[in-house]
Amino acid sequence: QVHLVQSGPEVKQPGASVNVSCKASGYTFTTYGVSWVRQAPGQGLEWLGWISGSFGNTNYAQKVQDRITLTSDTSTTTAFMELRGLKSDDTAIYYCVRDRGYFDLWGQGTLISVSS
């Protein structure tokens, strides 16, 4: 079965950094990219960025491009998202999504809460 399993919820203080992992299984990890999407409480979906499955090429949304880094480890078939300089409006559920040129498989989501 094809799965994306994300790391658990975290609470962070303003200004801190957070790392979220996304473990892929059931398919050849290097064949497809991974996009990251977030959803603030009661709000819509926001695309944050994409990383390719093989060479680690990246693309970031303009809104977060100065604070986000996407990486991946092909040996463990895991994608990672680091978000720095956290602010209260970064509080959201963060999703990884398999990106085949279209989105199909979603992770279960990781709640990141930013609060002092």
Place this chain on the structure above:
Amino acid sequence: QAVVTQEPSLTVSPGGTVTLTCASSTGAVTSGNYPNWFQQKPGQAPSALIYSTSKRHSWTPARFSGSLLGGKAALTLSSVQPEDEAEYYCLLYYGGGQVVFGGGTKLTVL
């Protein structure tokens, strides 16, 4: 950055048909924007329904169909079921690898 606009809310009767649309601030939506559609129910992760304008995933019921309509991407639900009540999001791809979601449409089946 482009803004993608959807109807905030729509209501449909069980067994009826409803069309949701997805417009781009940059102009007409085309197949080159590779429209995707997603369904999200409360407390759940989104689920993919349609990609590349009109292609269904293997798990997408046949009553969901995608198209281009009047310069917009469209998602049509036929023979609507009570379980179709959900939030629906479209997504458009733009040049430079940018991806933008619409604000979502809350569909009520009543």
